[in-house]
Amino acid sequence: MIYFTFDPRPDLKEDLLKSFPNEEFVFSRTVENTDLARAEIIVTYGEDLTEAHIATAKNLQWIMVASAGIEKMPNAAIAARGIPVTNVRGIHKVPMAESVLMHILAHYHSLPQIYQYETKHEWKRNLKQRELFGSTAVILGPGAIGGEIGRLLKGFNVTTIGCNRSGRDAAYMDKMVRFDELTSVLPAADIVVSVLPDTEETKHLMTAQHFDAMKDTALFMNFGRGSLVETNVLIEALTENKIGAAVCDVFETEPLPVDSPLWDLPNMTVSPHVSSHSSRYLERSFAIFKPNLEKWRSGNHEELENFVDLTLGY
Structure with a gap:
């Protein structure tokens, strides 16, 4: 039995049932122990499973995570059972790269100020506008998402510097x-973009010394995980004008507390962890899951796409 801990769109469910008529699918909005105990395969977003759930799922043989991050899963319990885990690494690259580019262009061409003037019916042309053309971007984590960001930036003649372990x-x-x-x-660097996952190696990777090394006009962007930089370090970099501005889609604490100083800093843009959102999210996820399920049922377990190394966290 294949157990979904979420309920997909009706059209996607219908396609799945037609594609695999001999499979038993259970779709649920909560993790129910009765069904969980029978599950051979679990499909989850990765935030709702606990060690107790893994213990209950006696027949579990494979976990498919409809997300790229696995940091909220009971990885030690899963690894102890030797249960393979796959994810949907790569499906976020289009919406996230577009989101990053949108914020970069908005920053370079003063769109927030233009919108503010519009709401006040003010015709002002004293805008600080720059060209992206010819700038330099450092991309932390140049994998599927970072590579797509690099590809788009190349269209603006941006020099790209990748950084990984x-x-x-x-x-x-x-x-x-x-x-x-x-x-x-x-x-x-004129722009520093992180799309790194949350691992022991990336936790608080960006320090005050890194911000000290950046241009005071640089744009810092975190679209990976909030653990990359301590909140107080980011606040200090912005309030002391060590950098020009920041755009963050992720934070150490989410939702970002209502009393966080980040909300009110003029050189800070708060995005509520939405850069990966897309009407095609599950469509792309199922495009990975369906071929993987065919391979699984054919006995080609080693050929599944997007295996996750639980020891590395990605």
Whole structure:
């Protein structure tokens, strides 16, 4: 039995049932132990499973996560059982890259100010507008999402510098550095974008020293996980004008507390963790799940797409 801990759109469910007429599917908005005990495969967003659920799911053989992040899952309990986990890595690259580019262009061409003037019926032309053309961007995590951001930035003649733990080459990056070399490239960066996952290695990777190394006009963007930088470090960088501005879609505490100073900082844009949202999200997720299910039923378990290394967190 294949157990969904969420209820997909009717058209997607219908397509799934037609594609796999011999499978038993259970769709639920909550995790029910009765059904869970029978489940061979669980499809989840990765935020609703506990160690107790894994213990109850005696027949569980594979977990499909309809998300890229797995940091909220009981990974130790899953690993102890040797249960393989796959995710939908790569489906976020289009909406997230578009969102990042939107915020960059809005910042460079003063769209927030234009909108403010419009609401006041004010015809003002004293706007600080710059070209993105010819700038330099450092992209932390140049995988599927970071690579797509790099591809789009290339259309604006932006020099791209990728940063990951190994320093290995990545698509659409003009140069690559390791995490421990990040400080060396930050002085050249006009834009710093992180799409890194939440792992032991990336937790608080960005420090005050990194912001000290950046241009005071630089745009910092965090679209990966809020654990990348301590909140007080980001606030200090903005209030002391170590950088020009920041746009964050993720935060250490979510929802962002109503009394957080970040809401009111003039050089800060708060985005409520929506950059990956898309009307095609589940459509793309199922496009990965369906071929994987066919491989699973054919016995080709090792050929599943997007295996997750629970020890690394991605």
